[in-house]
Amino acid sequence: MQLYNASSSYYSMIARLALLEAGANFDDRRLDIHFKKEQLSGWYRQLNPKMTVPTLIAGSDIYSDSRDILNFAQSHAAYQWLDSDSSHETPIRALQDHFYAIQIEKITFAKAMLSIPPLRYVFPSLLKKIVKQLEIELATAPNKSAVTEKIKLNEARIAFFTQGTLRDKFDHELQSVTDFLVQLPKPEPMLLGKKLSSIDVITATLLTRIKMIGEYGLIKNYPEIDAWFQNFQQRPTFKNADMWLRFQPMRIFLKN
Numbered sequence: 001m002q003l004y005n006a007s008s009s010y011y012s013m014i015a016r017l018a019l020l021e022a023g024a025n026f027d028d029r030r031l032d033i034h035f036k037k038e039q040l041s042g043w044y045r046q047l048n049p050k051m052t053v054p055t056l057i058a059g060s061d062i063y064s065d066s067r068d069i070l071n072f073a074q075s076h077a078a079y080q081w082l083d084s085d086s087s088h089e090t091p092i093r094a095l096q097d098h099f100y101a102i103q104i105e106k107i108t109f110a111k112a113m114l115s116i117p118p119l120r121y122v123f124p125s126l127l128k129k130i131v132k133q134l135e136i137e138l139a140t141a142p143n144k145s146a147v148t149e150k151i152k153l154n155e156a157r158i159a160f161f162t163q164g165t166l167r168d169k170f171d172h173e174l175q176s177v178t179d180f181l182v183q184l185p186k187p188e189p190m191l192l193g194k195k196l197s198s199i200d201v202i203t204a205t206l207l208t209r210i211k212m213i214g215e216y217g218l219i220k221n222y223p224e225i226d227a228w229f230q231n232f233q234q235r236p237t238f239k240n241a242d243m244w245l246r247f248q249p250m251r252i253f254l255k256n
């Protein structure tokens with residue numbers, strides 16, 4: 001198995017942590033999504049037309065979304081994860097749906113722009129460059145609809161970053177994190193019971209990101225979830241999954 005992913009990427013962290021927790025062996029292939037923009041390269045588009053990380057190749061199967069990789073990990077783990085117990089299927093699916101509705105990219109970038117005001121100009125102008133490049137490619141691209149979708153996505157990102165009040169939009173998006181945490185039951189000792197589940201994997205990734213952007217204070221109303229997360233960070237898988245509890249700009253510049 002090969003996992004194409006990026007060190008700083010939130011959805012890649014879900015994939016890394018899920019596969020490690022499932023005991024799956026995989027080649028960890030890191031991409032430079034910031035400078036070289038390898039997610040936009042021709043060879044990668046063949047694997048993942050949406051041009052996002054992560055992508056997992058498992059034999060002849062290709063999983064090009066972190067949720068699919070999470071569910072692949074769950075079937076690999078079989079009875080070792082609580083997900084294998086069908087009585088948990090409905091609540092797990094509902095929590096996964098809620099988690100995947102959180103706009104983490106907006107939260108992360110809005111926080112960065114609020115903290116470092118010049119980024120309000122840097123991010124939109126970088127995105128405009130990508131849109132221009134994709135528009136040039138559109139004429140000759142074999143998969144025109146994928147390129148059109150990517151242009152639309154980047155235009156939506158530019159609109160979010162440039163229109164309206166950033167602080168209000170940030171607060172609104174951050175509320176969805178609180179709404180997710182509120183639904184979690186009291187850990188005993190894992191989030192949904194004795195065994196680990198996919199909900200532990202995604203919640204650990206969410207709290208990792210919330211910590212990285214300096215918003216971990218919102219956990220103060222959830223001391224049991226805080227205690228669960230402190231314990232979770234001690235797991236070898238958490239350390240091996242390269243979870244970014246703090247922003248590491250040098251690693252981005254050094255492309256590792």
Ligand SMILES: N[C@@H](CCC(=O)N[C@@H](CS)C(=O)NCC(=O)O)C(=O)O
Nearest residue numbers: 009010011051052053054065066067
């Ligand atoms: N729904 C996708 C989202 C993946 C995604 O947005 N990945 C980001 C990094 S966290 C990415 O590849 N960004 C680069 C880009 O959009 O060009 C998933 O869950 O895998």
